[in-house]
Amino acid sequence: MSTQTQTPNPALLGKKAVKYGFGIVVSIWMLFPIFWMATTGFKRNESIMNLPPDWLLFDVTLVHYRDLFTEFGFHQFLFNSFLVATGAVLISVVIGVPAAYSLSRMDVPREQDISFWILSTRMIPPLAVLVPLFIFFTTVGLTDSLLGLMITHFLITLPMIIWIVKGFIDELPQSLEESAMVDGCNRIQAFREVVVPLVMPGIAAAAFIGFIFSWNNFLLALVLTGGGTRTAPLVIQSSMGYLSIDWGMLGAAGTLTILPPVVLSLLIKDHLVEGMTMGAVKE
Known part of the structure; x- marks a missing residue:
């Protein structure tokens, strides 16, 4: 043979x-x-x-790394960036996930108009709202504060998280929630016990994208912070002077700045991959 x-x-x-x-x-x-x-x-x-x-x-x-930490106190600015990005994303997830569920499942009056209005907030150039935001935060005393910057980053990340999570919820069959409510769950319990675990990969992906947007934001931090409340991107900019550029400092600061998002992506990579492929195969 x-x-x-x-x-x-x-x-x-x-x-x-x-x-x-x-x-x-x-x-x-x-x-x-x-x-x-x-x-x-x-x-x-x-x-x-x-x-x-x-x-x-x-x-x-x-x-260059020694000078970053000893002369510039770069660890404080990294902490500021992490605190602002994490706080903005957590608040956006807490508010955005229920909002996405409401738009996806409930009979909301003028739902299309509300959805378009939420999406339109991402179309506005930051420069168009920078002066009103500065005047408002100056009036309420939130300039040069991490809380004020966190609020502005929350306004940036919330619409994006609502739209991303809404797309994942739309892919879920409503029969899952109906079965849970037949078994005795109310609407909130069905949302918490059934919907949230199933769309958790999508929530993780949306939160990670929101974290990246907040972490890399430069313009709002440049105008609304100063001194000890500056974020890491501002320190990178400070290494570029009018007559010269400290390339070594720029490389060291840039490397340290990209490490937290990279580490975060590695920690949640399973959720990210599952979230990006969710709904790609339909039965």
């Missing part, structure tokens, strides 16, 4: 080679700036501007 060996299809192999080759090129293109920034933070000032650049072989130094 002879066994036949399957001959590889040259066309199929060629398609795979092109696909993986294109993926590798795109990955390098996207990751190279991050690699350059990270290595710049470990280089000495005299070797940063070398031509050709020292990609891998260079004298490693931690002087």
